[in-house]
Amino acid sequence: MQTAIDNKTFYKKLWKLALPISFQSLMLAAVAAGDALMLGRVAQEEMTAVSLATQIQFVQNMFLSAIATAGSILGAQYFGKGAKKTISEIFNLILFLSGIVSILFFAACELIPEWLMLAFTHDGVLIGIGAEYLRIAGWSYLLTGVSQCYLTVMKVTDHVRQSVFISSGAVLLNILLNAVLIFGLLGIPAMSFRGAALATTIARAVELILSVALSAGKRHVRPDFLRFFRWRRDLFLDFQKQCLPLLGAFLLWGVGFTSYTAVIGHMGSDAAAANSVSSVVRDLICCACNGIGSAAAIMVGNELGAGRLEIGKAYGIKLKNISWVIGFLSTAVILALTPLTVRMVILTDEARSYLTGMMVIMSFYMIGRCVNTITINGVLDGGGDTVFDMYSLAVAMWGLAVPLAILGAFVFHWPVFAVYACTCLDEVGKIPWVMIRFRKYKWVKDLTRAEPGE
Numbered sequence: 001m002q003t004a005i006d007n008k009t010f011y012k013k014l015w016k017l018a019l020p021i022s023f024q025s026l027m028l029a030a031v032a033a034g035d036a037l038m039l040g041r042v043a044q045e046e047m048t049a050v051s052l053a054t055q056i057q058f059v060q061n062m063f064l065s066a067i068a069t070a071g072s073i074l075g076a077q078y079f080g081k082g083a084k085k086t087i088s089e090i091f092n093l094i095l096f097l098s099g100i101v102s103i104l105f106f107a108a109c110e111l112i113p114e115w116l117m118l119a120f121t122h123d124g125v126l127i128g129i130g131a132e133y134l135r136i137a138g139w140s141y142l143l144t145g146v147s148q149c150y151l152t153v154m155k156v157t158d159h160v161r162q163s164v165f166i167s168s169g170a171v172l173l174n175i176l177l178n179a180v181l182i183f184g185l186l187g188i189p190a191m192s193f194r195g196a197a198l199a200t201t202i203a204r205a206v207e208l209i210l211s212v213a214l215s216a217g218k219r220h221v222r223p224d225f226l227r228f229f230r231w232r233r234d235l236f237l238d239f240q241k242q243c244l245p246l247l248g249a250f251l252l253w254g255v256g257f258t259s260y261t262a263v264i265g266h267m268g269s270d271a272a273a274a275n276s277v278s279s280v281v282r283d284l285i286c287c288a289c290n291g292i293g294s295a296a297a298i299m300v301g302n303e304l305g306a307g308r309l310e311i312g313k314a315y316g317i318k319l320k321n322i323s324w325v326i327g328f329l330s331t332a333v334i335l336a337l338t339p340l341t342v343r344m345v346i347l348t349d350e351a352r353s354y355l356t357g358m359m360v361i362m363s364f365y366m367i368g369r370c371v372n373t374i375t376i377n378g379v380l381d382g383g384g385d386t387v388f389d390m391y392s393l394a395v396a397m398w399g400l401a402v403p404l405a406i407l408g409a410f411v412f413h414w415p416v417f418a419v420y421a422c423t424c425l426d427e428v429g430k431i432p433w434v435m436i437r438f439r440k441y442k443w444v445k446d447l448t449r450a451e452p453g454e
Contacts, residue, residue, distance in 0.1 A: 022291025062254030077305025102145030109138025296378025368427030383443030
């Protein structure tokens with residue numbers, strides 16, 4: 001028999017977390033949308049090259065997301081328990097690991113950007129534009145890892161509004177600087193794609209400064225730099241147990257998505273341009289499920305960490321049901337926006353035709369994307385069931401969608417629409433498996449340990 005929960009309390013918690021996080025996700029997606037739309041008004045080649053180049057940051061974010069998500073899973077449960085000292089130790093750990101990742105990606109963007117671009121296209125013009133973009137934007141990749149750690153800890157320690165203020169403010173600054181630097185407003189010479197890269201770097205620097213400044217408040221949890229390299233062995237092992245499956249899952253998902261982009265990119269510049277625009281729309285529409293998924297992980301984690309397992313389970317069931325509603329609403333929104341989207345950017349007639357078909361296919365993909373994001377990345381991960389995420393991606397994406405897309409594009413020479421449809425199979429195909437896993441309730445568990453001295 002399912003435990004009864006107070007719906008008023010549930011929805012108050014959900015909207016308190018989900019609305020600002022969704023807005024934050026929307027603001028982050030708006031940067032990519034702003035780049036695509038503004039550069040789309042300049043030239044199709046520049047828009048496409050920047051879209052391909054930003055896949056490097058997408059891959060970096062897979063590493064950073066695994067580290068931050070593992071930290072937030074443990075952090076949410078320890079916050080529910082009231083163990084702030086342990087959260088500070090978790091902060092140290094994720095800050096150290098994120099810093100290493102950021103330095104490595106920064107070095108690659110500065111030293112071998114042409115080689116990075118070759119993974120996505122053989123077009124010499126696109127490679128040249130993308131490499132120059134990466135040399136400037138690479139500095140932002142160096143800063144992102146640090147600021148994301150601060151924002152992650154803010155979210156799980158009841159400072160979600162401040163984290164949203166920081167990241168959203170940085171995004172608005174990024175968009176404003178995009179317009180000024182790309183088109184040469186306010187007396188500044190037009191810099192085109194170089195302006196987009198510089199705007200991103202400046203915005204990330206401001207984001208980091210604000211994150212450190214606001215975290216100096218008395219109620220905030222901060223890294224303990226005096227014990228920065230002295231991690232508790234049991235805590236490190238708990239973190240590793242969560243992080244490694246998440247890293248596997250994020251890499252499988254991230255490299256898989258990058259593979260989709262590369263496959264479509266090798267089918268011609270028109271297909272690549274249409275896919276770039278559809279990806280921006282997908283990311284914008286996914287903001288709602290991303291926000292609810294993040295809120296789900298925190299809500300479920302707080303209850304489980306506090307020892308209220310039955311309430312955590314009931315929260316998870318309700319959030320899973322909500323995921324279906326969000327999925328069907330997202331489908332309707334994409335179909336309604338398709339005509340407007342096709343008219344908003346400058347594309348060739350063939351690219352415009354591709355975009356229309358991709359939007360229709362993507363609308364049905366969104367049902368699976370929303371259900372899986374909220375159920376897997378929210379509820380299951382909130383209870384520490386991170387291994388399933390990795391297994392499901394290995395089977396659905398790498399066992400089905402990626403091979404079919406590659407074979408369809410390079411062996412069977414299927415039409416662009418058919419190849420694009422293959423890239424959408426993974427989310428829809430794993431829904432039954434996700435529902436079966438959810439009902440086993442292996443995610444209903446307390447991951448916390450006693451703090452030293454308790």
